[in-house]
Amino acid sequence: MEKQKCVLIVEDNPSDQVVASARVEAEGYMPVVANDGYEAIDKFEEFEIALFMIDLQMPRMGGIELIRRIRRVSSYSETPIMVFSARKDSSDVRLAMQAGACEYLLKPMDGMVFQEKFKRIVGRAEDWTEYEIDPESLASKAKLGVDIKVTHINEIGLRVVCGKEFKVDDVMSVSSLIFGEEVSEVQVRVTAVKKLDELFEVKGNFIGINEPIRKNIRFLCREIYRQEQAKKNED
Numbered sequence: 168m169e170k171q172k173c174v175l176i177v178e179d180n181p182s183d184q185v186v187a188s189a190r191v192e193a194e195g196y197m198p199v200v201a202n203d204g205y206e207a208i209d210k211f212e213e214f215e216i217a218l219f220m221i222d223l224q225m226p227r228m229g230g231i232e233l234i235r236r237i238r239r240v241s242s243y244s245e246t247p248i249m250v251f252s253a254r255k256d257s258s259d260v261r262l263a264m265q266a267g268a269c270e271y272l273l274k275p276m277d278g279m280v281f282q283e284k285f286k287r288i289v290g291r292a293e294d295w296t297e298y299e300i301d302p303e304s305l306a307s308k309a310k311l312g313v314d315i316k317v318t319h320i321n322e323i324g325l326r327v328v329c330g331k332e333f334k335v336d337d338v339m340s341v342s343s344l345i346f347g348e349e350v351s352e353v354q355v356r357v358t359a360v361k362k363l364d365e366l367f368e369v370k371g372n373f374i375g376i377n378e379p380i381r382k383n384i385r386f387l388c389r390e391i392y393r394q395e396q397a398k399k400n401e402d
Contacts, residue, residue, distance in 0.1 A: 204228030238267040271375035309343035324372035
């Protein structure tokens, strides 16, 4: 008998289980819930798992340890893992990525962001409109250990030009006034790299950014859009 493809949701909070299950069902997949890491391991053989959604703070076995154990199972060594957690410190994001996660979503779960990340993970991604940033504006300035130039942005990610070469799936720590003066840095997973003479154009998706940061990005995108429309009307 063929196993049904499912998304294994590993979460001990009942309300978060309900929200995550509803999001998964909306994407046409069957949600399967495990209350902790040990219960999740028991379900490995029972279902064909297309994606793991894992909370970090759970009884008996934490999320990081579960991710490491999943990666040691040959049949799941490449299966995508999405962390969804209330822990927003950049060190938590880095630790999850190093353990083997491919996405990090903050609670409460943003439905639109989850949908985009889910579709990208399972190969059904749709392009989001990118907004071009004025190269002379403060918004274009950022740091990645060294000064870089942010050229395009949307709610999902950004494009930068820098002198450092990255590989796809590398995680960058980017600091910029775009995200707010109180934000030291955000994590960005590299999705594409293009050589530009002596520089590199690097495209990536945000990992684990919270709603205040996303609000700042939306405000910038709206302002760029407003300026573009005003310029078109003048022409």
